[in-house]
Amino acid sequence: MSDVISEYQRWKEQGEDLRAKAKHAMESRFRELLSAAVQIAEEYRADFGGPLKPPPPVTSFRYKASAKAKGKKAAKPKAAPAAAPKVEPPPAPSKPNKKVEGLQKRLATAKKKFEDAKAAGTATRALEDKVYELEDDLRLAAQA
Secondary structure, eight states, X not given: OHHHHHHHHHHHHHHHHHHHHHHHHHHHHHHHHHHHHHHHHHHHHXXXXXXXXXXXXXXXOOOOOOHHHXXXXXXXXXXXXXXXXXXXXXXXXXXXXXXXXXXXHHHHHHHHHHHHHHHHTOOOHHHHHHHHHHHHHHHHHHHO
């Protein structure tokens, strides 16, 4: 009888050890995957200017952008200036008026609000309409 009890206790102890090892391995893998997801999200934001939207089953995926990511973002434009000056000089000679500058700032703000609302999953219709209105106003102001 004591053999059965001691065998059961050994089996239970081995199960607990295995359970602890599995728990640790799963936690490590989860952290690795989240770190990779954060890195991908930061690269996407740096390259394409907007946040990645998580799949529908994921209710939230929030992280604070690290200072290093901002440094990388600043480093990328420094690597591209060789090609950028060829594109930028034509707009530089024509000095935009204050109305155009104001519309551009308002458009940038509206686009950011639109992207934030889209990422949050809230209603975006009004913000989308505002972006279109500002783009039209900007086109008209640039033609005048």
